[in-house]
Amino acid sequence: MTTISYPTLIPRPKEYVSGVWSWLTTVDHKKIGTMYGVIAFFWFLVGGIEALLIRIQLSGPEGKFLTPEVYNQVFTMHGTTMIFLVVMPLSAAFFNWMVPLMIGARDVAFPRLNAFSLWAFLFGGILLNISWFTGEAPNAGWFAYAPNTEVPFNPKNGVTYWILGLQVLGIASLAAGFNFLTTIINMRAPGMTFMKLPVFIWMTAVVNVLIVLAFPVITVALIQLQFDRLYGTHFFNPVMGGDPVMWQHMFWLFGHPEVYILILPAMGIVSEVLPTFSKKPIFGYPFIVFSGIGIGFLGWFVWSHHMFTVGLGPAANAAFSISTMLIAVPTGVKIFNWIGTLWGGSIRATPALLFSIAFIGMFVIGGLSGVTHAAPPSDAQQQDTYYVVAHFHYVLFGGALLGLWSGIYYWWPKFTGKFLNEKIGYLHFTVVLIGFNITFFPMHWLGLDGMPRRIATYPESMGWEVSNLVASLGSFILGFGVLIFIYNVIYSRKGPKNAGNDPWDGRTLEWSIPSPPPHYNFETIPEVKYRDDFWYKKYPELANESHGGGSGSEEDSHGESHSEPHMPDPSYYPLFLGLGMSIMIGGFIPFTGHWIVCGVGLAIFIWSFLGWCYEPVND
Amino acid sequence: MSTAIEEHVNSTGVDNKKLMMWIFLGSDCLFFGSFISTYLVYRNRSLAGPYPNEILDIPITTVSTFVLLMSSLAMVLAVSYVQRGSQVIGRYWTLATALLGLVFMGFQVYEFSHFAHLGLTPRTNIFGSTFFVMTGFHGGHVTFGVIWLVIFAISRLAESLKQKLLIIGSVFSVIIAMAGTMMTHTLDVIPNIPSAVAYSVFGIGLIGTIGSLYLLKTSDTQNIESIKKEEGNLELAGLYWHFVDIVWIVIFTVVYLISANDGAPLL
């Protein structure tokens, strides 16, 4: 190919660089997924330590372990970290790894964009956490209600860090969202129609639609808050005609779809794990898919249930109460589908399956307590109490994280070629499940007993001591469970590479290729005829029309040569584009000389943007 | 990008990039939708003047709207010519689009500075806050579009990388001077650029742009495949540009035509 090369200004790494640069310049979705997972797990440990600090402080009345100011910072960063730096990127790790493998593609649609979203996520997380070292971490809670976040009430830079960090993370999520949607719509293997997609891919698609549509809203809200704080506008300043309730609306317009962004990937993972380990196709595939879509759709029309106590008026409260209760229907449909999948199957109780079953149980508890505050009168009692804390930890930890752990145990052989040790896995599961329930179940009682959330301490006479102490003990059991998982990972690294292509007798395409997969994934792009195509290729006698088969595409595969497919070259620019963007955005934080930092970031950004455009192709 | 991904037969038969562009535009609808919603919610809530009826100038904005509409026309002609194989004419139309975009930005800079002189800044009242932030981010989109179009136009109009970088650098300095003027007039917290500096950067950039455009030589070093890829890219830039145009259509209606008569709120 006659490409002009620009060796000095715009370099491009050689096709197979090695060492650290092979990770920094990679555009391979598997490496990117691994990095997402590792970084997100690091933040999980950080967020977990923050949680333990909170529990130490609250373990007894009149706690003196943290000052109220530090306590505010710790709970704010705990929430923000767990949501934006742990659950979302851990899900993104699974999207990265599994989407191309499950739809039979060699990579995502835009490999460089994919790498860019990884780096933006990394630097966004760093930007957010730099605030610890300047001694002014964000302290206004993860939903940062205005006017509490405005300068007169919050003059330190903490909230500015929070705004700008979230802005970078939002850009990362948006880039990933565009990428995965395009991949799922356009890169499916021949014959894989939408109704033959694995459920996890369906849930990924719904999640990314939500990301793509919800993140612009929070971007705008954050821009407005930033202008309020830094440039003296009046968006949320009632003195000048602004309206703090507008912030609440904008935040929850994003915030409620965000809740489904967090939980739907775990639901997708569970929908893959249960059929595999009960050797049955998923029960009621169309129902589970359409209820996923239904959840994604209804998720847009329930946001004001976070604001029942604001005083929107009876009509608005009633409308949002109804839509909130409505959303329990598709969720319930899914739960019955999962139970139906287990029913009568030949079940193998591996740790992955146990986590999935625990997911169902814990999610039902969290979901039911959620329905109780769908009713405005009862919500008025529960608003901002520990009951709500218990509710969302049951759905986010008991739901999302247990589901993600299930995915880790399920796909670990595919990631590495080795099994995670099963016995340690059982121990991990037991300790985590017990610790989790000991930690969060007493919070229901605390909340109904009137203990508000976000208080740094409480007096002795309230009768909250026992439950708080139990919860704090439970949190350390939970932390111990996480340590067992880390031990399991380290222990299993020494094990033999004995997983083979298909260790679980799986159903979907990723099990048809070696573990770990070669960098081009599929030697030939598979032809798909049935839902769970790989299963029916293994057991053709089971294939009949009732299992999503029917009129598969009868065309022959396009006669591809069997030489090793050429994959996209590595590139420096995703890394530097992410770096430049984060420095530029971080440069808006008002410290001395911040415009210089901003300018440096802009320069890196422009250079890598041009590099991205004019980058030559190695051929 | 390399070959393996693009060889893949697309499931829906449409181009990956174009698909992503449409998803992006759907997402950007929410972005501007949020700004416009904020503006509408805060309409008639300013507690201090100047109010919209004292400050909005419909004739001038109509002209700038017309300029942006015509740039959309130039854009669609550029895409049309490039797809018919008239590569060079298409590049000139692209350049025309970018220049009309710059003219539109000039109107916006004038409008912002003019409003600032009349006493309306983002800090004055809630109308100022919503107006400046919304139209400012629209202007940012226009800026990005101009840069994209210029990069595309010189992909075959300029001969060497040096010339390309010269043109891009000049356009950048024009834009930075314009944006800097706009910001220092409206947001007084941003370090003030002395107007002499702003004008000289602007002048140098303008001279650089005109000079380098004069020196243009068409280059034909690319093969058919890369031209095809560029056609796709221009189509994407076109979609983006038209989207920016329709956002302005909505803003022109909502902010200017509908609320230009808004005065002090009736309390």
Add this chain to the structure above:
Amino acid sequence: MKKLFRNIWNQFLGHSTDGYFRVPDTPQDLPEPENDTPWAGTLKLSMEKFNKLTRKNGHGTPAFYAIVGLILAVITLVEFLIFYVESLGVLLIPIMLILSLMKFVIVVAFFMHLRFDNKLFTYLFFAGFILAAVIAVALLVLLAIKP
């Protein structure tokens, strides 16, 4: 009558009423339903002409685009003139919204090629657009209208 409207709607969008969930490949021309009104013939003829013009090889000619641009300019001029008609009062808002919606649709349909292109793009774009509009209305109802 209902059939006639559906006919116009289908012709304009190029959509078939069956199979909304199917992702279509190319805009396909449907067999015409029977005419049930005396004037349906003329309409059909003019729609055919219109289709011929707007669907030629999937793209319009430069002259066609110039005409579309002219129409846009004229609508803008009309908006400008209507703005100074003082007797309109409250009616100004719906008139302006309709006119700008016309401009919006023309740009999206012809300049952005949605009329010529895969319907998948229409779905994707209008998913975002309609959601944004719904949110704007909802926020107005919740915040700006005080009982």
